[in-house]
Amino acid sequence: MATDTMANQAPENDPLASDVAEKARRHLVQAWPVMSRVGDDLRTIIRATDNIVVYDEKGQPLIDGPAGMWCVNVGHRRKEIVDAMSDQAMSATYTSPWYTTTGPSAELAARLAGYAPGDLNHVFFTTGGSTAVETALRFAQFFNNVLGRPEKKLILSRNDAYHGSTYLSSSMSGKIRDKSWMDNAHEMVIRLASPNPYRRPKGQSVAAFCDSLIEELEGKIAAAGADRIAAYIGEPILASGGVVVPPGDYAVRVAEVCRKHDILYISDEVVTAFGRLGQMFASKDVFGIEPDMITFAKGVTSGYFPLGGVVISSALFDRIKASDNGDAMFSHGYTYSSHPIGCAAALANLDIMENDGLMQHVREAGPYFQEQLKTLEALPLVGEVRGMGLMACIECNVEPQNGDALASDYAIGNRIDKHCQERGLMVRPNINMCVLSPPLIVTCDDIDTITSILKASIEAATVDWEQDRTGSKV
Secondary structure, eight states, X not given: OOOOOTTOOOOTTOHHHHHHHHHHHHHOOOSSOOGGGTTTOOOOOEEEEEBTEEEETTOOEEEETTHHHHTOTTOBOOHHHHHHHHHHHHHOOOOOTTTOOOHHHHHHHHHHHHHSSTTEEEEEEESSHHHXXXXXXXXXXXXXXXXXXXXXXXXXXXXXXXXXXXXXXXHHOOOOSSOOOSOOOGGGEEEEOOOOGGGSOTTXXXXXXXXXXXXXXXXXXXXXXXXXXXXXXXXXXXXXXXXXXXOTTHHHHHHHHHHHTTOEEEEEOTTTTTTTTSSSOHHHHTTOOOOSEEEEOGGGTTTSSOOXXXXXXXXXXHHXXXXXXXXXXXXXXXXXXXXXXXXXXXXXXXXXXXXXTHHHHHHHHHHHHHHHHHGGGGSTTEEEEEEETTEEEEEEOOOOSTTOHHHHHHHHHHHXXXXXXXXXXXXXXXXXXXXXXXOTTOOHHHHHHHHHHHHHHHHHHHHHHHHHHHTSOO
């Protein structure tokens, strides 16, 4: 966890931090706010970052366990990326993708096509993961309209999935524990069961569970009619749903079913791409599939600039061109599509990944990461530790207090998060689950530290919980 000290220690009552806190309380609305707590629920103020560490307002170092939000893959403060962004800004700051092309966007598109499997040769750039998924879904709709199949619009998606927060992408998401007050296009979605082996029926083997998922898929297609289903969308690993690793050859079998019924396969690699599983793209190299489209974001720039996109199969373009409507326009795009500064940041980021051998490092460090975290299953509170590569979830189980299971699960997750931060680790509390996806540069010593902090924090939260339950100190 080598860092450049860079004067990270701040006085305990840093006036700058106080000013930030006051302005945030008065004016800043953060992502996913609980309305009754807007202005009161101040989130941790980060005043600096470096390597795999973030520093809070008091200058306390915290290991960045989630890598921001699955995204700071090469670590914080990489001068190569900052210089590339600065140089590009001084060369060509911005031009419209409606009527101009820049060198960085063309170079990045070619490079990503080279990483992608099969004939995925065409890249449409967006502003992030949600807009990448939105673009893929709209392209699937457009594709069928052009081919004269306007009724073929339904999308297959899964419980525990998360695909974004724009209208269409959020409609695909299937995180079912929280009540949603938002409107969604539910009529477009055919919902499939979560492929979570931990939640399979008692006594059922993993192989039988996988069979049941494929049987369900075939049944849902038969019930709706394949001629009405445009696409299947799936994360190779369901990230925000709790790092759910589907069983065995599940992805391959789903892809085979989709091919049989002329249903497009959209692989949502917003999280898994760019090294999280030790490959630039995981669809083919890890899961054995060649999808029709791959969505990406996050790690493409390591979070230094908001950029995402879709890599699309040449076969889809060929079918459109060969149709009676080959001159149809895909009327979709964003002001910041193909942003030259973002593309320059991505190119520098990919250079770091290649030059520093980060794919190989993840393939070596990932098994150690999983092995060390797995030791936490010895703790009574821990139900399961699961994951792959450098992404993992520690799911904790408690007896509900006052009969409210969801509130109890939130409470234990927040307790663990609090204890982790006190001990120098930032995790992503996800109800009763601790989600980790550290920067790809994490070392085995760092992994040992992360595991040690998690163990102490879960033990402390267990003591808290028992004290609350009994009403006395343990």
